[in-house]
Amino acid sequence: xxxxxxxxxxxxxxxxxxxxxxxxxxxxxxxxxxxxxxxxxxxxxxxxxxxxxxxxxxxxxxxxxxxxxxxxxxxxxxxxxxxxxxxxxxxxxxxxxxxxxxxxxxxxxxxxxxxxxxxxxxxxxxxxxxxxxxxxxxxxxxxxxxxxxxxxxxxx
Amino acid sequence: xxxxxxxxxxxxxxxxxxxxxxxxxxxxxxxxxxxxxxxxxxxxxxxxxxxxxxxxxxxxxxxxxxxxxxxxxxxxxxxxxxxxxxxxxxxxxxxxxxxxxxxxxxxxxxxxxxxxxxxxxxxxxxxxxxxxxxxxxxxxxxxxxxxxxxxxxxxxxxxxxxxxxxxxxxxxxxxxxxxxxxxxxxxxxxxxxxxxxxxxxxxxxxxxxxxxxxxxxxxxxxxxxxxxxxxxxxxxxxxxxxxxxxxxxxxxxxxxxxxxxxxxxxxxxxxxxxxxxxxxxxxxxxxxxxxxxxxxxxxxxxxxxxxxxxxxxxxxxxxxxxxxxxxxxxxxxxxxxxxxxxxxxxxxxxxxxxxxxxxxxxxxxxxxxxxxxxxxxxxxxxxxxxxxxxxxxxxxxxxxxxxxxxxxxxxxxxxxxxxxxxxxxxxxxx
Numbered sequence: 001x002x003x004x005x006x007x008x009x010x011x012x013x014x015x016x017x018x019x020x021x022x023x024x025x026x027x028x029x030x031x032x033x034x035x036x037x038x039x040x041x042x043x044x045x046x047x048x049x050x051x052x053x054x055x056x057x058x059x060x061x062x063x064x065x066x067x068x069x070x071x072x073x074x075x076x077x078x079x080x081x082x083x084x085x086x087x088x089x090x091x092x093x094x095x096x097x098x099x100x101x102x103x104x105x106x107x108x109x110x111x112x113x114x115x116x117x118x119x120x121x122x123x124x125x126x127x128x129x130x131x132x133x134x135x136x137x138x139x140x141x142x143x144x145x146x147x148x149x150x151x152x153x154x155x156x
Numbered sequence: 157x158x159x160x161x162x163x164x165x166x167x168x169x170x171x172x173x174x175x176x177x178x179x180x181x182x183x184x185x186x187x188x189x190x191x192x193x194x195x196x197x198x199x200x201x202x203x204x205x206x207x208x209x210x211x212x213x214x215x216x217x218x219x220x221x222x223x224x225x226x227x228x229x230x231x232x233x234x235x236x237x238x239x240x241x242x243x244x245x246x247x248x249x250x251x252x253x254x255x256x257x258x259x260x261x262x263x264x265x266x267x268x269x270x271x272x273x274x275x276x277x278x279x280x281x282x283x284x285x286x287x288x289x290x291x292x293x294x295x296x297x298x299x300x301x302x303x304x305x306x307x308x309x310x311x312x313x314x315x316x317x318x319x320x321x322x323x324x325x326x327x328x329x330x331x332x333x334x335x336x337x338x339x340x341x342x343x344x345x346x347x348x349x350x351x352x353x354x355x356x357x358x359x360x361x362x363x364x365x366x367x368x369x370x371x372x373x374x375x376x377x378x379x380x381x382x383x384x385x386x387x388x389x390x391x392x393x394x395x396x397x398x399x400x401x402x403x404x405x406x407x408x409x410x411x412x413x414x415x416x417x418x419x420x421x422x423x424x425x426x427x428x429x430x431x432x433x434x435x436x437x438x439x440x441x442x443x444x445x446x447x448x449x450x451x452x453x454x455x456x457x458x459x460x461x462x463x464x465x466x467x468x469x470x471x472x473x474x475x476x477x478x479x480x481x482x483x484x485x486x487x488x489x490x491x492x493x494x495x496x497x498x499x500x501x502x503x504x505x506x507x508x509x510x511x512x513x514x515x516x517x518x519x520x521x522x523x524x525x526x527x528x529x530x531x532x533x534x535x536x537x538x539x540x541x542x543x544x545x546x547x548x549x550x551x552x553x554x555x556x557x558x559x560x561x562x563x564x565x566x567x568x569x570x571x572x573x574x575x576x577x578x579x580x581x582x583x584x585x586x
Contacts, residue, residue: 019474041479042527054531061532062474069532111531122222129517130527 008076018064034074034103045131048104055111074103089148097135182272192253198297206298211431217424229309237314247304274324286352331368346443359385383420395457403441417524457494468544487524493549513570
């Protein structure tokens with residue numbers, strides 16, 4: 001039985017088993033390869049996407065829970081030609097080294113900025129805490145999130 | 157003659173009223189020191205002892221936001237309004253740097269500030285009242301040798317009449333406990349720590365309408381920051397009764413294989429307790445375990461035969477089992493749920509909070525984490541999951557009113573972690 005999902009504003013019908021984690025469906029069926037497989041345990045954040053405005057680990061959430069919910073992946077924030085404010089800020093601050101964690105970092109930051117347009121540095125730190133970066137690019141990532149809040153503000 | 161008598165009566169009455177008013181308004185001020193006492197004036201061994209005691213009392217868990225140790229600003233939501241903890245660093249202006257030891261001891265035992273103002277019982281002087289002179293002496297030495305920080309916490313926002321401090325004097329008449337007799341032998345040491353310095357009852361005892369702990373039912377469970385603080389007496393819901401050894405491991409490490417991991421406000425307490433004297437933590441564990449049900453010879457709890465037909469079973473199998481199948485040891489794997497107090501408790505509140513908001517890492521110490529599913533799980537799926545888990549992993553009756561409980565937890569949000577910053581409480585680094 002197919003499951004209907006709303007991914008980046010597009011209605012898609014998915015044939016995978018209902019217990020399949022969202023991440024596998026995004027990557028293997030929908031070819032949305034931004035979200036990454038890191039630990040598969042919800043401990044690293046590389047797979048983070050936004051569901052109904054909240055950051056979730058897509059490696060842990062089975063698609064059976066998601067009909068009727070709005071799923072946003074990094075592909076939904078902009079394109080290489082027209083990056084969104086968060087993507088622009090991450091490029092401007094050169095906040096990626098190997099880049100594996102970045103899609104997850106940006107999506108977790110996106111969830112914060114949806115709720116809090118001008119977060120303080122302390123709020124950004126507290127919010128970003130679940131996502132890990134093994135390269136140690138955290139300071140640039142924090143700066144990029146702060147910058148993105150200014151960019152979004154300026155364009156609003 | 158009669159007139160003179162009447163005048164005298166009126167005067168006498170006026171004097172009595174004035175005296176009562178004065179008694180109500182404030183205690184005498186204790187004069188400030190000229191300058192904060194020099195750190196060199198305190199023996200290092202005394203300061204070290206004070207540090208261990210401060211950890212047993214978990215001072216930081218209520219007086220520290222982020223890394224600004226002891227500078228206050230932790231928010232306490234109460235039925236009477238919102239309070240913020242004070243700066244207890246030795247800063248002469250923002251903190252208590254000019255407090256003499258006499259003023260410090262009076263605050264700890266009587267709940268009176270150096271300037272004579274009454275202090276709110278969010279500060280657990282009803283417990284600290286039991287502290288010995290020697291312990292207070294060491295705590296003063298430790299406090300006065302901390303780094304002074306000049307930050308003024310936000311002011312309280314209490315509803316009338318609770319914002320009238322002098323009225324606390326009346327509260328104390330009714331609710332401030334008499335000091336206990338001195339504790340010499342070791343079982344008495346555990347009771348002294350539990351009821352005094354460690355102030356377990358401040359969270360684990362129900363409070364009455366005026367915010368005082370119900371003396372008739374000590375440690376029968378309470379509520380703190382929207383979490384249920386489990387009963388630590390005969391009403392404990394732990395599926396495997398606690399022993400002193402298990403409780404020591406839990407209080408020292410933050411988890412025990414047969415009881416689970418610390419979360420919510422207790423995680424912040426554990427972060428402190430690991431710096432307390434292990435012998436004191438052991439005494440606390442022994443004293444608390446002695447109040448709880450004994451371990452029976454019965455077999456350990458087991459899960460019911462899995463029912464795979466329901467929606468809750470499907471959600472559990474697809475989402476929870478990965479970590480909660482009991483194949484990896486705590487704290488890296490999730491607890492096998494037949495051992496979980498959150499599942500066997502009369503209230504589903506903690507389990508709902510855990511599923512929706514997970515367990516955040518505690519700053520600076522090894523701690524368990526759990527991801528939250530707030531964005532992903534619908535109310536209907538959550539309800540099915542809770543019903544399934546309750547039947548599968550406890551022998552207790554079904555929870556009532558799940559819908560309302562779920563709505564309440566969703567509405568309250570993730571809440572503030574005790575160690576987390578509050579907007580404006582910290583200066584931004586930029």
